Amino acid sequence: MKPCAVTGFGVACPFGVGRAAFLDAARAGGSATPRSAQASQRATLQSFDASAYPGARVVEVPGFDPAKYLGDKGLRSLDRLTKLLVVAARLALHDSGLKRDGAWADGAAETSGIVVSNAYGSLEAITELDRVSLLEDARYINPSRFPLTVANSAAGYASIWEELRAVNVSVSDGNCGSLDAAACAEVLLDQGRARALLVGGAEAMSEALFLAFHKLGASEGGALLGEGAALLVLETPDSARARGASVAGEIVGYGTSFVPPEREAALVHPSPEAMARAIESALSDADVPAGAIGAVVSGVSGLRAFDEAELSAIGRVLGPEIPVVAPKLALGETLGAGGAMGMLSALALMQGAAQFPHARGPAAAPPRDTPRSVLVTSLGYYGNASAVVMRSPNTGR
Amino acid sequence: MLPRVFVTGVGVVSSIGLGREAFYRSLESGRSGISPVASFDASQLGRDFAGEVKEFDARDHLTNAERRRMGRCSSMAVAAARMALRDAGLQERQLAGRRTAVVLGTTMGEATILGELEHDWIVGGVGAVRRSLIPKYGSTLLPIHVARAVGAEGMVLTLPAACAAGNYAIGFASDLIRGGRADVVVTGAAELIQELQFSGFVRLAAMAPQKCQPFDLNRQGLILGEGAGLLVLESEAHAVRRGAQVRAEVGGYGLSCDAYHITRPHPDAAGSIAAMRAAIERSAISPADVDFINAHGTGTKHNDAAETKVVHELFGDRRVPISSMKSMLGHCMGAASALEAIGCVFTLETGTYPPTIGYETPDPECDVHVVANAAQRGKADVVVNNSLAFGGYNAVAVFARPGVLPPAGAP
Numbered sequence: 001m002k003p004c005a006v007t008g009f010g011v012a013c014p015f016g017v018g019r020a021a022f023l024d025a026a027r028a029g030g031s032a033t034p035r036s037a038q039a040s041q042r043a044t045l046q047s048f049d050a051s052a053y054p055g056a057r058v059v060e061v062p063g064f065d066p067a068k069y070l071g072d073k074g075l076r077s078l079d080r081l082t083k084l085l086v087v088a089a090r091l092a093l094h095d096s097g098l099k100r101d102g103a104w105a106d107g108a109a110e111t112s113g114i115v116v117s118n119a120y121g122s123l124e125a126i127t128e129l130d131r132v133s134l135l136e137d138a139r140y141i142n143p144s145r146f147p148l149t150v151a152n153s154a155a156g157y158a159s160i161w162e163e164l165r166a167v168n169v170s171v172s173d174g175n176c177g178s179l180d181a182a183a184c185a186e187v188l189l190d191q192g193r194a195r196a197l198l199v200g201g202a203e204a205m206s207e208a209l210f211l212a213f214h215k216l217g218a219s220e221g222g223a224l225l226g227e228g229a230a231l232l233v234l235e236t237p238d239s240a241r242a243r244g245a246s247v248a249g250e251i252v253g254y255g256t257s258f259v260p261p262e263r264e265a266a267l268v269h270p271s272p273e274a275m276a277r278a279i280e281s282a283l284s285d286a287d288v289p290a291g292a293i294g295a296v297v298s299g300v301s302g303l304r305a306f307d308e309a310e311l312s313a314i315g316r317v318l319g320p321e322i323p324v325v326a327p328k329l330a331l332g333e334t335l336g337a338g339g340a341m342g343m344l345s346a347l348a349l350m351q352g353a354a355q356f357p358h359a360r361g362p363a364a365a366p367p368r369d370t371p372r373s374v375l376v377t378s379l380g381y382y383g384n385a386s387a388v389v390m391r392s393p394n395t396g397r
Numbered sequence: 398m399l400p401r402v403f404v405t406g407v408g409v410v411s412s413i414g415l416g417r418e419a420f421y422r423s424l425e426s427g428r429s430g431i432s433p434v435a436s437f438d439a440s441q442l443g444r445d446f447a448g449e450v451k452e453f454d455a456r457d458h459l460t461n462a463e464r465r466r467m468g469r470c471s472s473m474a475v476a477a478a479r480m481a482l483r484d485a486g487l488q489e490r491q492l493a494g495r496r497t498a499v500v501l502g503t504t505m506g507e508a509t510i511l512g513e514l515e516h517d518w519i520v521g522g523v524g525a526v527r528r529s530l531i532p533k534y535g536s537t538l539l540p541i542h543v544a545r546a547v548g549a550e551g552m553v554l555t556l557p558a559a560c561a562a563g564n565y566a567i568g569f570a571s572d573l574i575r576g577g578r579a580d581v582v583v584t585g586a587a588e589l590i591q592e593l594q595f596s597g598f599v600r601l602a603a604m605a606p607q608k609c610q611p612f613d614l615n616r617q618g619l620i621l622g623e624g625a626g627l628l629v630l631e632s633e634a635h636a637v638r639r640g641a642q643v644r645a646e647v648g649g650y651g652l653s654c655d656a657y658h659i660t661r662p663h664p665d666a667a668g669s670i671a672a673m674r675a676a677i678e679r680s681a682i683s684p685a686d687v688d689f690i691n692a693h694g695t696g697t698k699h700n701d702a703a704e705t706k707v708v709h710e711l712f713g714d715r716r717v718p719i720s721s722m723k724s725m726l727g728h729c730m731g732a733a734s735a736l737e738a739i740g741c742v743f744t745l746e747t748g749t750y751p752p753t754i755g756y757e758t759p760d761p762e763c764d765v766h767v768v769a770n771a772a773q774r775g776k777a778d779v780v781v782n783n784s785l786a787f788g789g790y791n792a793v794a795v796f797a798r799p800g801v802l803p804p805a806g807a808p
Binding site: 052109113118119120121126127129130131133134135137138139141142143146147149150151152153155156157159160162163164165166167168169170171172173174177180183184187190191193208211212215216256257258259260264265266267268277281380381382383384 | 441442443460462463465466467495503504505506511512514515516518519520523526528531532533534535536537538541544545549550551552553554555556557558559565569572573576592593594596597599600601602652653654655656657658659660668675786787788789790
């Protein structure tokens with residue numbers, strides 16, 4: 001792929017909202033999360049009443065208050081997913097300098113777009129309408145809430161709220177989707193379909209989502225379910241330079257692979273083979289030797305079979321000594337947003353002093369040196385896997 | 398020079414026929430697939446017609462193990478993929494490899510699986526939720542199941558771009574080939590009608606009682622449809638190497654976002670105009686080269702009027718023939734523009750424009766050359782597939798007879 005410059009980001013996640021909240025928590029070893037995780041078991045969650053699920057392992061965006069960022073008007077018709085995404089979009093546009101005080105810097109609305117991954121849609125809105133439909137009467141469902149049930153609704157609202165008139169692309173590939181979004185964005189930028197793209201993912205906490213995790217035994221296994229939205233501003237390096245934007249890092253390689261299970265009846269499939277192939281093809285796409293990778297931001301989340309498959313593939317391609325961090329152990333599994341949280345974590349590592357939980361043990365063991373090149377990996381639930389290579393700005397190949 | 402991208406096979410699961418030949422015959426004859434809803438009780442909703450696929454039986458296309466692990470939407474996608482492969486003269490699993498990708502569009506994917514899970518939970522409580530159903534939900538699964546069926550080991554991706562999803566998927570699939578990331582992409586879209594969506598469209602007052610009448614003065618709205626339309630796209634080199642029959646060439650495509658309203662198109666249609674202009678420019682042709690427009694044509698007041706503005710803006714006084722397959726199929730949401738893309742391939746292969754059936758009274762607000770009620774023969778070198786969607790999405794794709802378009806240069 002051609003390198004894409006990261007010129008800013010916006011995030012709402014269990015570390016908090018905004019660049020400073022994310023980087024501060026990363027420097028503190030993700031200490032923000034255990035606090036909110038404990039809190040979530042005592043206090044009421046914003047999104048649902050978890051008291052019926054003893055032992056629930058859930059983290060939300062702490063005290064999420066969209067009005068603080070978006071004002072009060074028009075929020076009532078939006079769901080949590082949309083609010084998380086629009087907040088992240090607004091913060092990203094301002095962080096990158098594309099917008100100042102709510103206004104486009106130079107009429108860039110026509111050339112700015114969004115590529116956003118989401119795995120399960122607005123289960124909040126679907127459940128709300130299903131409740132009316134099943135318990136009362138389908139004729140009473142609220143038509144103004146109906147559009148929220150459509151999978152690309154949050155992305156559509158993000159364009160409306162932030163006036164993004166170039167491409168608007170929604171991507172779905174489970175927990176690999178954000179990394180695939182980066183690959184889509186590279187193509188779109190290369191073809192001149194946009195000059196700047198907000199790229200990442202969003203997933204909102206809801207009782208339905210938690211219930212699915214819970215029923216599948218993820219909580220018992222120790223996995224933490226999270227939520228949030230993370231968007232990186234990607235531009236071609238030329239375009240970033242032309243407007244004098246500061247570049248936090250670059251995405252320089254992408255790889256993906258699918259390896260189905262051998263057993264005909266199987267569906268869920270942690271495939272080390274797919275992960276290894278995705279890593280190899282990302283390295284080759286970036287034209288970077290395995291030895292140049294200083295650290296891996298993994299998707300390790302506490303689901304044992306998946307963690308083992310991912311770590312074995314990483315070890316196989318990059319050797320047993322490679323430092324591997326697991327931000328999801330602090331941020332929770334954020335599914336469609338997971339890869340984007342991973343890319344932000346990679347940026348934090350490349351800035352130095354970030355301490356994410358180590359994937360191979362309970363202690364937070366940061367990479368020995370500040371890494372110049374970082375691999376971000378995601379292993380999907382069905383035999384799919386994706387990987388992205390990021391590097392510090394001004395790193396020669 | 399970028400590689401040309403060819404359509405070498407198509408597969409169809411639709412309310413007007415299974416497989417390319419049956420689908421083509423129906424497009425030629427103007428068969429309607431719209432009938433009373435049978436898959437759930439719609440009698441109290443005030444609307445009860447849809448373009449349901451009633452002749453599809455998953456057992457005819459899938460193994461028992463496959464049927465057990467997937468929902469109906471994926472079943473339709475897998476069946477259509479198998480048909481497309483056969484149509485392309487490719488053996489199943491001949492595609493095995495990392496140079497084959499699967500990129501599919503949808504609006505909701507396995508909506509009936511989610512509907513069942515929600516019913517379990519809301520009516521029966523947490524204990525009633527069937528654990529085995531959970532992993533079968535998610536739009537992510539469509540390309541997973543298709544990749545597995547055809548032996549693809551490259552990218553698997555869903556683009557949930559609502560009612561423009563087919564064009565999004567086909568466009569991105571063509572990018573993967575032009576950019577050298579894949580040799581073959583199995584692409585298209587699948588969608589099914591689920592009760593909640595049906596009720597939602599009724600509540601939006603967007604649904605017509607029994608007929609979808611695009612561009613007609615008395616049009617009353619859309620009729621929902623469902624189905625799967627899949628295409629095998631190949632790089633020119635790959636198609637030539639194996640001596641494939643080329644059905645059509647995929648030209649450029651255009652995308653834009655209105656950033657205006659979540660469900661309604663912008664009244665001045667600026668985004669839609671920009672997308673169609675981009676599709677034509679990216680095909681290195683001019684509007685004068687376009688022979689036929691496969692319309693989005695939903696049959697709603699807003700859509701058809703906005704689309705008319707696009708046609709006037711792009712083509713001026715030239716009355717390019719335009720037709721909406723939704724008059725026959727209903728609005729198949731995510732699958733719509735994929736099935737319509739296959740309609741474009743039909744037009745290019747047969748020199749026939751599919752009809753807009755049920756067209757009775759011209760609307761001055763929709764002053765376009767509608768292919769009314771009966772298929773017409775005409776020049777068919779270049780056709781445009783228009784789509785608009787929820788979220789202000791606009792996606793337009795150009796298809797052409799192989800060799801007609803100028804070679805694609807670097808972007």
